[in-house]
Amino acid sequence: MTQFFNNNLEQIISSVILLIIFIIIRTIIVITVKNIGKKSGTTEARAGLIGRYITVILVLIAILIEMFILGVEPEEVSLVFSSVFAVIGVGLFAVWSILSNVTSGVIMFFSFPYRVGDKIRIHDKDYPVEAIIEDIRAFQIHLREDNGDLVTYPNNLLLQKAVTLLQKDALDDASIL
Structure with a gap:
């Protein structure tokens, strides 16, 4: 056992450093x-x-770096990743709509100009919606219409449609009355 540690001391130290860096970067990003x-x-x-979501991406990057630390050849890594991505690509093609909604949810987290409680109008020719934002989730946004109906609207469609802000923090105004 001692001989194993002596022979692989450089890889062990590099792996520990990678783990520490990973934890620090993850903590900074999450905060x-x-x-x-x-x-x-x-x-x-x-x-x-x-x-x-960010943690999963960081773990994948850390695994890739760890492969190189342990001495895996780039050709072997590229063969594994190309095979895995081919299988994942075929599988994800079937669920592209779900991925589109998740990606839209991430975009909306960083740059969506409306918040929970705002009253908005979605200019959709098939189903126009005028409602108060009740919740913004990973796949869809929950909207409450004036008649009390709950509308779930997919995130990817919301980013594709024109949206008008009718009243900011409509929930706060309703609670005052």
Whole structure:
């Protein structure tokens, strides 16, 4: 056992350094995402969801770096990744709509100009919606119409349609009355 550690001391030290760097970067990014979420008025659950997405990406990058630390040849890595991405690509083609909604949810987290409680109008020729934003989730946005109906609108469609802000923080105004 001692001989194993002596023979692989450089890789072990590099792996520990990679782990420490990974934890530091992840912590900084998650704290930054939570601060952005607080400033933009989004829920803590959404900030946590975005933090998990970023963590998955960082883990994949760390695994790739760890492969090189352990001495895996670039040709072997490219063969594995091309095979995995081919299989994933075929599988994800079937669920592209879900990925589109998740990606839109991430975009909306960082740059959506409306918050929970705002009353908006979505200019959709097939189904125009005028409602109060009740919740913004990873796949869809929940809207409450004036008649009490709950409308779930996919995130990817929301980014493709024109949206008008009718009243800011309509929920706060309704609670005053």
